[in-house]
Amino acid sequence: MSKTHEIKVTKRELQRKGASRRLRHAGVIPAIVYGGNAEPVAISLDHNEIWLAQQNEWFYASILDLNLDGQVQKVLLRDMQRHPYKQLIMHLDFQRVNENEALTASVPLHFINEDTSPAGKAADVVVTHELKEVTISCLPKDLPESIEVDLADLAAGDVVYLSNIKLPKGVEIPALALGKDHDDAIVTAKHGKEDAADAEEAPAAE
Missing domain, CATH: 2.170.120.20 (Ribosomal protein L25, C-terminal domain)
Known part of the structure; x- marks a missing residue:
């Protein structure tokens, strides 16, 4: 079994592209959490923390614990959008996992x-x-x-x-x-x- 890794996230409102651009300029990555029986949730993550994390294999192939105000959701990374030439992560997609489902x-x-x-x-x-x-x-x-x-x-x-x-x-x-x-x-x-x-x-x- 792989280890779990906790990442702190912040909830955000679904907004237009301009808002996402402002988040990135502030060193924050816009992201979405979907799947399971719950509605999709828009979140944001610290870019520096994620930039370091994504250099490790576990970030792509492990269960991640997203900590939102003390509530933890277990997810897998499903998509990462990168800037074509800058060291910049543009957006992340996470999928919720159910411990009883393959x-x-x-x-x-x-x-x-x-x-x-x-x-x-x-x-x-x-x-x-x-x-x-x-x-x-x-x-x-x-x-x-x-x-x-x-x-x-x-x-x-x-x-x-x-x-x-x-x-x-x-x-x-x-x-x-x-x-x-x-x-x-x-x-x-x-x-x-x-x-x-x-x-x-x-x-x-x-």
């Missing part, structure tokens, strides 16, 4: 023991991480901040698939229920010459 979230994959694996120690083998995160389904209490993929036995020619991931208790990968075609590769280990041959064949196939 949720769907994307969590990062952490690859371990790659350097000490047969493929990792081979000079002529290229290890590629095809996926960096995976979409899972679970109850909020079972939501992990990340999932480890142990590559200790990875050898040249191996392919690691979604179905090879050892999932924490209570966690599922919905894509696997859709059939083998959705069992995507997450790691490949190829000889360097093999990669070069693939690159040469690609233009010829067009």
